[in-house]
């Protein structure tokens with residue numbers, strides 16, 4: 188992949204076979220249209236009544252319509268010596284006599300298209316790439332020709348592989364708030380991860396913008412086509428949030444893989460509770476830890492048992508009686524069945540009524556009295572149901588968890604030896620008057636999910652599960668996912684440097700152990716397709732502080748140049764004025780722009796920008812990402828991308844909790860073209876060298892720092908910046924304030 192300069196798409200001469208290829212592509216579209224028309228006729232004339240067939244026809248129609256609409260029906264061709272050319276496209280197309288015109292991207296025959304490169308032609312005499320818009324070819328480029336193979340053999344192909352034109356054009360498209368499929372431009376290292384065997388856990392890791400989400404989605408589609416087992420057992424794709432789900436959820440349908448189910452992590456638990464509450468991060472961490480599963484298991488076990496004496500039921504004038512020991516034996520037997528709690532209760536109900544009825548019958552016989560009552564009548568006695576509830580209550584997850592949090596004695600019993608007294612104290616909360624009023628939190632949902640499993644057993648499961656932003660998963664979340672995938676076949680997409688929240692970790696093993704007993708396979712993605720090179724370099728300045736062992740991806744983008752730093756005077760009004768001035772120009776220039784702010788500043792900035800830009804502003808907190816300008820709280824920006832990104836008050840973001848610098852790293856790596864850092868004073872460690880040597884006297888005017896394209900360039904003197912970084916916070920503040928004061932006095 189590219190170290191060298193990319194070839195410009197516009198500069199290429201027209202290919203001599205352009206017309207021939209255009210004719211081929213047009214024929215393919217014609218066949219597709221005919222297929223669509225034929226299915227439409229069949230569907231419209233099909234007798235209602237055969238629902239399954241009619242559903243299949245409707246689905247075929249949808250697929251065809253999708254493929255027809257979104258272009259790139261044919262995006263490549265490969266020729267092997269002495270063989271017919273093979274055309275590759277988004278889906279398979281036949282002619283009227285069932286001859287293959289286009290092989291689908293996911294077919295084994297198409298593999299070589301993704302794997303062969305000029306450096307490794309894989310036996311191809313020709314690899315031709317098409318760029319098409321609305322059924323018209325705009326580019327035909329031969330990436331491999333017969334002479335490439337000769338060059339390779341003669342050792343003449345050591346130079347960098349130029350970027351494919353198709354990739355350049357795809358990368359150049361402005362971002363419009365939704366993710367697109369990229370079948371035409373999948374790169375070799377991505378393709379390797381897409382088709383990696385499905386055994387145990389596969390971790391696809393890489394820096395920001397290396398295509399992890401792209402790989403995960405295309406891998407799901409690839410498997411949906413190529414793995415017959417999975418068509419039966421199903422594939423689940425899990426997005427980290429609803430915002431991210433709406434951003435990426437169009438990709439799979441556009442790949443004809445609408446059967447793959449997509450959900451956000453918070454919706455995995457399908458019970459009554461909704462996460463509306465807030466809690467301290469320390470509490471969320473305890474609730475997310477694997478120890479919590481032990482606590483819940485113990486708490487539930489403690490709800491079963493019989494500490495009372497004999498159990499007696501009045502049946503008309505007679506009595507049925509069991510000793511305390513007999514009851515305890517029945518309870519022990521039910522517990523030994525390894526059934527979910529509520530199912531085991533049914534077993535106990537049967538055995539208890541049978542034993543009580545037997546005792547009653549024997550007593551009647553011994554007394555020479557007739558057996559008048561029946562066993563069902565015994566089971567309907569309120570004394571029977573009450574006793575059963577005391578020894579083995581029917582529970583919902585919500586009732587159970589509310590009881591655990593709100594009953595000191597239960598908490599102490601369940602958590603002793605597992606959680607410390609302080610940790611127990613963090614879990615305790617007064618129960619609300621009704622379950623509906625409980626302030627359930629995001630972490631509670633996974634405790635409820637665990638309880639739902641303990642109480643009612645397994646729910647729907649899948650043959651393979653793909654999880655995005657997996658670095659953030661808690662052990663309890665991992666357990667919830669493992670329950671949904673008994674085969675342990677997972678694709679985890681993530682970047683340990685972008686971990687935020689309570690589960691920052693240095694390696695994957697600590698997480699994957701909750702999913703599968705075997706160690707995970709790791710596939711690395713090393714090339715970045717989103718973030719321009721100068722921005723990647725700048726953000727890399729944070730890596731030593733957050734993930735020193737991770738490599739920086741190689742970016743294929745230049746974007747619109749070096750990141751800029753803008754220092755406003757220390758007032759909200761000046762800061763907002765700076766944002767407005769910059770946004771006016773960038774939005775005018777057609778850049779979709781995100782203003783990423785510390786969470787607590789979101790409402791104020793959104794209001795100010797709405798006053799200025801009216802309905803061109805979207806509220807990122809409400810997941811409105813389709814407008815020219817979006818104000819996004821930093822906690823919601825993960826995984827998203829925009830043409831231009833402004834990071835407002837990086838120091839405040841960095842200071843916002845233990846994961847602050849990581850959130851800043853995430854925020855800085857969201858742009859495809861341009862990054863602007865807008866601050867009132869200090870910048871956090873790793874970025875301080877960007878502060879101008881001299882702060883202008885008329886602070887508040889926009890100050891573009893042009894010489895930040897090389898972060899190692901001595902803007903403020905790298906040695907000095909490093910020294911300052913070593914100081915403790917108080918000393919650092921003093922030094923920074925002093926530098927600012929001196930700078931101002933020199934100006935005057």
Ligand SMILES: Nc1ncnc2c1ncn2[C@@H]1O[C@H](COP(=O)(O)OP(=O)(O)OP(=O)(O)O)[C@@H](O)[C@H]1O
Nearest residue numbers: 369372373374395396397398399400401716717826
């Ligand atoms: N082969 C490709 N062809 C065209 N575009 C690509 C390709 N690979 C990735 N991209 C584009 O690069 C951008 C980043 O991709 P993606 O979001 O999958 O990266 P990521 O590694 O998941 O990022 P993050 O770490 O921020 O979550 C997207 O716009 C995606 O469409």
